[in-house]
Amino acid sequence: MTIVLGAGDVEVDLPRLAAELTEALRAGASGSGRRIRAAVSPDVTAMVLLPGLAPGIPAYTVKVHAKNPNRSPAITGVICLHDLATGDLLALIDSGPLTALRTGLGGALGAHLLARPEARTVTVIGAGAQGRAQLEALAALRPVESVAVRDTDPAAAASFAEWASGLGIKASGDAEGEIVLMATWSREPVLHRVPPGTHVTSLGADEPGKAELGAELLADALVVVDDPELAHVAADTTIGAVLRGEHPGRTSADQVTVYSPAGLPMQDLVIAWHVHQNACRKSPAVFDIG
The missing domain is CATH 3.40.50.720 (NAD(P)-binding Rossmann-like Domain)
Structure with a gap:
């Protein structure tokens, strides 16, 4: 089952999420720094972040989004959350609020x-x-x-x-x-x-x-x-x-x-998993797309 999470569906427990992210940074999560970046126009940079991985999370993320400082919101795109064992798509999440x-x-x-x-x-x-x-x-x-x-x-x-x-x-x-x-x-x-x-x-x-x-x-x-x-x-x-x-x-x-952080794909995974788990506990059927 794949769920879709928009900006209004993102629920977080900041202290708990901070602890989870701290542990992932302490562990030096694998796949943390690989990314592909391509220019689209003078105003827009499209970024594709290759799979983010973190110990203890049975999933990985791929993020595709664009940055445009002349617009609001300046960041638009999607984070794809996949099952680590099967590759199944677990969630599509608006990348703006998560980023x-x-x-x-x-x-x-x-x-x-x-x-x-x-x-x-x-x-x-x-x-x-x-x-x-x-x-x-x-x-x-x-x-x-x-x-x-x-x-x-x-x-x-x-x-x-x-x-x-x-x-x-x-x-x-x-x-x-x-x-x-x-x-x-x-x-x-x-x-x-x-x-x-x-x-x-x-x-x-x-x-x-x-x-x-x-x-x-x-x-x-x-x-x-x-x-x-x-x-x-x-x-x-x-x-x-x-x-x-x-x-x-x-x-x-x-x-x-x-x-001076650049931002790591594994951080996207930690947060996407946190948000996905919260949504599933609440009512995953609301966001079911197949």
Whole structure:
């Protein structure tokens, strides 16, 4: 039986999903970094992600989607969830909300792991869907007291601040956050320096030509990635190595840390399986297509 899951059918338990994704990253799941990427037009990049695999999950994923920063939503496509033993198609899932969730939760996990344990204030640069996904996920992992929002569109920043207040997070105006969450499409660095002890999660270096962070910031920071082969920045270590204790991660309170993930197909699998299991427990017949 194949089920179809649209944006309105995606149900997640963020703390449980965060634990599942953390375990997959710790395990260094196989098939994590292979992908095919092809340009479609000046505005659109089509991406085909080859099978994502993770220990303990009896399924694999293939994702086909397109990115267009000039549209909203900027990401459209489908994730195909297949039975690992038979290859049967278990689910077709809208890739937009799952990719936003994967990227936001993945970035927040890095922030939670590398930021100072007592850090409670956040700056978000980029008041779109990814900025919201990161902040919401981070707030599920640690207390967040306040957020400062930066965006080229003042109305978007104001809307973001109002939304954050619904999470119990107050706006802090121009105050610098101890954790900086980047979520832009920039091809020119927009952040060049931060105070000592700051953690920065940057989601903008997932494709050639994209860059959010200045060279001087990266040169002085501990830089962590999810996959060295996919990363477009020079890295000191990977998040898996930190989770396994093979690298200490942050070593002092005044160290600047950066997490720059490219996004892994196995993360799509972990989230797709989580969502599929939740849907099946609820009422799979509602989504049955054959």
